[in-house]
Amino acid sequence: MRNEETNNQRVRDLRVSVVFVVTGIFIGALLTVQIKSSIPTATFLSDQLKVQKELVDSYLDEQGLLKTKIVSLRDKIEVAQEKAKQYVQTANLDTLNSLKEEVGLKSVRGIGVSIVLSDGLFVDRKNPDVINQSLVHAADLRDIINALRSGNASAIAINDQRIIASTPITSVGNTILVNNYNLLPPFTISAIGDTSLMMQRIADPAALPDLQKRVKDLNIQFKAEINGGLLIPAYTGNLGLKFISEYKGS
Amino acid sequence: MKHLRKPKKRELSLLLTAILLGLLISLQARSFQNLGDVINRDNRADVFREIQILKETNDNLGDEIKELETQLEKASNNQDALQSVMDEIKKYEFIGGMMDVSGPGVSVIISEKVKALWLTDIVNELFSAGAEAVSINSIRLTNSTTGFDTIPSGQIMLNSVILNVPYKIEAIGDRKVLNQALSQPEGILERMQKLLDGVQVQVEEKDLIIMSKVR
Numbered sequence: 504m505r506n507e508e509t510n511n512q513r514v515r516d517l518r519v520s521v522v523f524v525v526t527g528i529f530i531g532a533l534l535t536v537q538i539k540s541s542i543p544t545a546t547f548l549s550d551q552l553k554v555q556k557e558l559v560d561s562y563l564d565e566q567g568l569l570k571t572k573i574v575s576l577r578d579k580i581e582v583a584q585e586k587a588k589q590y591v592q593t594a595n596l597d598t599l600n601s602l603k604e605e606v607g608l609k610s611v612r613g614i615g616v617s618i619v620l621s622d623g624l625f626v627d628r629k630n631p632d633v634i635n636q637s638l639v640h641a642a643d644l645r646d647i648i649n650a651l652r653s654g655n656a657s658a659i660a661i662n663d664q665r666i667i668a669s670t671p672i673t674s675v676g677n678t679i680l681v682n683n684y685n686l687l688p689p690f691t692i693s694a695i696g697d698t699s700l701m702m703q704r705i706a707d708p709a710a711l712p713d714l715q716k717r718v719k720d721l722n723i724q725f726k727a728e729i730n731g732g733l734l735i736p737a738y739t740g741n742l743g744l745k746f747i748s749e750y751k752g753s
Numbered sequence: 754m755k756h757l758r759k760p761k762k763r764e765l766s767l768l769l770t771a772i773l774l775g776l777l778i779s780l781q782a783r784s785f786q787n788l789g790d791v792i793n794r795d796n797r798a799d800v801f802r803e804i805q806i807l808k809e810t811n812d813n814l815g816d817e818i819k820e821l822e823t824q825l826e827k828a829s830n831n832q833d834a835l836q837s838v839m840d841e842i843k844k845y846e847f848i849g850g851m852m853d854v855s856g857p858g859v860s861v862i863i864s865e866k867v868k869a870l871w872l873t874d875i876v877n878e879l880f881s882a883g884a885e886a887v888s889i890n891s892i893r894l895t896n897s898t899t900g901f902d903t904i905p906s907g908q909i910m911l912n913s914v915i916l917n918v919p920y921k922i923e924a925i926g927d928r929k930v931l932n933q934a935l936s937q938p939e940g941i942l943e944r945m946q947k948l949l950d951g952v953q954v955q956v957e958e959k960d961l962i963i964m965s966k967v968r
Contacts, residue, residue: 524768528771598842605897642870653900669880743813745885
C-alpha cells in the first residue's frame, strides 16, 4: 500500500517535471525570438520611408526617361548611317548590324522557353524586415539565367529587361535590381534558343537544387513552358567603356 | 478546492535548465537556417545602397547619352560617318570579345573547388561594380559564352572546357572599386569564406590585365 503511494507520487513528480521542461523550452524560444526582433529606433519612421520611396521612384522615372532617350539616339544614329551608305560602305554596315545583334542591341523574335517565377503565398515582399525563403531572390534569377545559358540560350530577358553578359542581377533588401532597374514579381524570364536543351537544363536537379526544393516545400510559384512567339527586346542600358583598350602585344 | 503544490528546488532548477535549453535550441535552429540558404548569397544592403546604385546608374546613362549625341553628330556628317561606324564596330568588338584587350583591374584566385553558384555570384558582383570585361581561367565571358555547367563528376564546365582549380577570375575596370566590391565586410568573398569554411581566396589589384579574344 505504501509502495503504491510512493509510486503514484513518483509518477506525479515526473509529470510535473515534464510540464516544467516543456514550459521552460517554450519560454526560452519566446525569449530568443523577442531578443532577436529588430525594433525600429528611428523617429518619424513612416515619414522617412515615404521620402525614401519617393526618392527611389524619382530615380526610376529618370532612368526610364534616360533609357528612352538612349533608344531614340541609337535609332537616329542607325538612320543617319544608313543615309550615308555611300560613304560608309554596305559591308561595314552589315558588320555593325551583326555586332549589334551579338551584343544585344537588336530585339530578337523566335521560339523559346518562358518561365514565370513568383513569391510563395502569404509573404509580404514590401515589408523590409521579412527575410524569407518563400521570396524569390536575386540569386534564384542568376541561377536560372546561368542554367539557360548553359542550355545555349541566344537571347534572354527578365520582365523585358534584356540580359547581356554584363547584366548585374542584385538585390537591395527585398528589392531585385536587373540592369540596376527595380523589378517586381511575378518574374517572367524569356529565353530564345534550343527549347529541349533549355528545358532539360532547368529541370536538372543539379542546376537549380535550392530553388526546386523551395518550389516544392515553400510554394514558390514556378512554371516553365515552350513559347513559339517570344519577343526579346534590345538592351537599353549603358555600354560605356572607360578602362578597356585594344591590346596590341608588347 | 485543490491547492497548488509549491515547486521544489529540483523543479525550479529543471525549469531554468529547460529555459536555457530552449534558448540554445532556438539559436541553433536559426543559425542552421541561415547556413547555406539562398538568402546568404545576396548582400542585405539597405535602401540607401539602392538609392546610391540608382544614382550611379543614371549618371552612367547620362554619360552614354552624351557619347551617343557626339556619335550622332558624326554619323550625320558624310565626312565623319565612316569614322562613326568604325568607332562603333570597334566598341562592340571589345564588348563581344573579338579583340585582345587590356586594362587595369583585379585578379581573384580561388584555390579550392567551389560550387558553380559562387563563380556566378562573383562574376555578377564584378559586373555590378562596373567591370568592362571578365574572364575565368582565361575564358572571356561574353554574350556567346555558355553558363557554368556542373558535370556529374562535380567539376564545372564553361564553353565545353573543364575549369580546373585554382580558379583565376580576372576583371578589367576600376581596380579600387572592383576590389572594394569583392572585399567589403559582409561582401561576397567574406560570405563565401564564412559558408565554405577555410576556402582560400586571394584578390589582387593589377595595373595591367590582358585578355585574349574569344576563340
